[in-house]
Amino acid sequence: MRTIAVFGAGKLGEVLLSGLLRAGWSADRLLATARRPERAQELAERYGIKVVDNETAMLEADVLTVAVKPQDAGVLLADLGPKLPAGKLVVSLCAGLPTAFFARHLPEGTPVVRVMTNTPALVDEAMTAISAGPHATAEHLALTEEMFRPLGRTIRVPESQQDAVTALSGSGPAYFYFLVEAMTDAGILLGLPRQVAHDLIVQTAIGSAVMLRESGEHPVKLREAVTSPAGTTINAIRELENHGVRAAFLAALEAARDRARELAAQSG
Template identity: 40%
Template sequence: MKTQADNKSIGFIGAGVMGAALIKSLISNSINAAQIYVNEKSDDRAKQVKDQYKINLVSIQEIGQSCDVIFLAVKPQDLSSALSELSKTLSDSAILISIAAGKTTQFIESQLKTKNPVIRVMPNTPAQIGKGVSAISPGANASGADLSLAKNLLSNSGLVVEVSESNQDAVTALSGSGPAYFFSFVEAMINAGVKLGLTNEIATQLAIGTISGSAAMLKESGLDATTLRKNVTSPNGTTAAALSVFTDKDLEKIVLDAMTAAKKRAQELA
C-alpha cells in the first residue's frame, strides 16, 4: 500500500538515541533504508548507525540539496550551526521536522530566512519499538499537506497528537522525558524488592510484569487511572498502607516539581 512518503528522500541531521529510534521505526515500516540520508558528527556513532541500518552517510549540504524531508535531530545547542550549514544548499521544497527540545519553529525559520515549512515534534524513545508518542506542532509556513506527511512518517513510531506549539514544553516535561521517570520508578521498585528479601532476578521479573500488565490494563480496560487505583486499594489493606506513604511524602507534588523543572529547562534551551 502506497503512502505519502513513498519515493521521498528523508534526511536526518543527528543520529543520537532519538534520531536512531525514528530511523529504526521508519525502516521497520514503510521506508526503505536507501531513502534515508544521515549526517552525524560523531564518527563512531555514524559508523554504528550505518552498520546497523544500512543508511547513506552524507554531509549536511548534501542533505539540504537532495532530501524532501529533513529531521533536525541534533542537540539544541548544536542546532544553530547545523542550520547555518544546511541553509547553503537547502531546497525550497524541503520540509523540516525538528525534534530539538525547546527550539521553536520561529527560531528555525528566523535562522534559515526561507519559506520552508517547519514542523516541531516532541517524540520519545519507545518510538524504536513502535510504541512511542509524538506531539506535533506546525510552524507558520507549514500547510495541511505538510503536517499530514509529517504525521504519516511519525505514525510509524506510535501515537501522534497535534498540540499548540505553546504547549510543547509541557509535552517535553510529560511524555518527552516521561520514559526516564518510568524507568527510574521501576529501578526503585526492583531495589526495594531486593532490600525486602527478593533476588534481583525475581524482583526484576515481578516489577516489569507488574508495570507492563498495569499499563496494558490502563490502555485496554476503558477505565481511568483513578478508578483502577481505587479498585486495587482495599480499606486498611496492604496497598492502602503503601499509598499512604506516597500521600505523606506528597507524591503528586514531587511529580509536579519534577515536570516543572523539565519544562523550565526546555524553556531555557529555546
Template identity: 45%
Template sequence: MTQRIAILGAGVMGETLLSAILDSGHPVDALVISEKRAERADELRSTYGVSVTGNAEAVADADVVLLVVKPQDVPALLDEIAPSVRPSATVVSLAAGIRIEAMASALPDGVAVVRAMPNTPALVGEGMFGVSPGPDVTAEQLAAVVSLLESGGRVVVVDESRQDAVTAVSGSGPAYVFYLAEAMIAGGMAEGLDAETARTLAAQTLVGAAKLLSESDATAEELRRRVTSPNGTTHAAIVTFDERGVKDGLVAGVAAAAARSAELSGPA
C-alpha cells in the same frame, strides 16, 4: 508518491528513527542519513543499505528533513543546510528547546518548520512524540510528519505553547518511571526478594499497567481505585504514599521540569 527523507544526525535517536522508518516499509533509496565519521558511515551503510552523506547533500533532494542533533548544534546545522533546503521541504527539529521561530528565521522564507519532542522509549518502538507545526506547515505536510514519527511510537499534535508541558510529562517522563521502578525494586529487596526477581516483578508490572492505561477508556484514577480494596494491601501503600507526599512531589516535579524547559528554550 514516495517522499524523500533526510535524517541529519546518526546518534542513537537518529539511528532509531532510521530503523523504524525502514521497518515501516519506506524504501531505502528514498532515505538518506548524514554522518561525518567515516567508520560510522560505513557501519550504517552495511547495516541498513542506506545512503550516508554530508548535511548539505542530504537535504538537497529531501521532502522532509529530520534534525536529530543536540540542541547546541542546531544553529550551526541550520546555517549549513539553509542554502540547500528545498523551498517545499518540511524541516522537523527533534532537539529540545529549539523554537519554531528560531528555526524559521534561519531557513529560507516559506520552508515549513515543525518542532517535535521525542522520548527514549522510541528505542523499542514505543516512543511518544509531541509535535507542533509552524505557521507555514500545510495539513498534508503535518500528516506526513506524523506518519513518519508514528513508525517509532505515538504522536500528539499540540500548540507550541504546550511544548514545555510535553517535555515535562513525556520527554522527561521515562526517568520518572525508572525512578518509580528503582523504588519498587528497592522495596521488594528490602522484603527479601533477590535483585533479579524484584526487577522482573517491577518491570512487568509497569509494562502491564501502562498497556492497561493506554488501552482502557478509564482514567488513571479509576484504574487505581479498581486495584485499591478498602483496608487492603494496596490501600495501605497508597495511604503511606499520600502521607509522604509522593503524589504532590511528582506533580511539583513535572512543574519544575516544565519551568526548566521554558528557561532552556529562551524567551518566546
C-alpha cells in the same frame, strides 16, 4: 514516495531510520549525515542507505530531519539556511528549540514541524508529539505523522504546549525507571532477591500500562479496584500521601517544564 534526510544520525536519528525501513520506506529514499566516517560506514552497511554530506542531503531530500544536539543546530542551520531551496520541509527533533529559532535561520516561508518523542521509540512504543510552525500545512503534519507512526503513537499539540510535553512524556520514561528502582529497593528490604523484585515490578508495570490503555478507565477507578477497605493497598497509599509523593510529582514536572523554557531562551 518522498526522500527523507536525517541530519545527525545518532541514536534517535538511527531509530527513525530503522522505523521508516520497517514501515516500508525504500532505502534509496533515505539519506543520513554523520560527523565520523566510521559512523557513516556503520549506518550504510547496517541499513543500505546513502550517508552523504550536509549539502548533498539538503539538495536531494524533500524532508530535512534535524536530529543534531540542540547546541549544534545553530551552526548547521547557519550553513544550510542561505542555500536551502524552496519547497523543503524541515522536521526538528531538537529538544527545547522552538520553530521560531529555525525561522530565523531559514528562508522566509520554510515550513517547520517540531517533534518531541521519547526513548521507547527503541521498542516501537514511543509517544511522539507534533507541532506545526507558522508555515506548516495539514499536509506537512500528515507527512510527519507518517514518519513517526512506526515508532509508536503520535499526537498533535499546539507548539505552546511542547515544553509541557517535554516535561511529561519526553522526560517521562526516567520517572518510571526511577520508580522501578525505588520499588526494587523496597522489595529487597522486604526480603526478596533483587531479580525477583525486578521481575515482579516490571511485569506489574507492563500489565498496568496495558490496562490503562486498553480499558479506557480513569486511573482512579482502576486504583480503587485494587484498594480494599482496611487492606494492604490503602495503607501503602496513605504513606505515599503522607510523604507528599503526589505533590513531589507536580513540582518535579513543573521544574522540568521550566528548564525546557530556559533552554529555549538560551538558544536565542
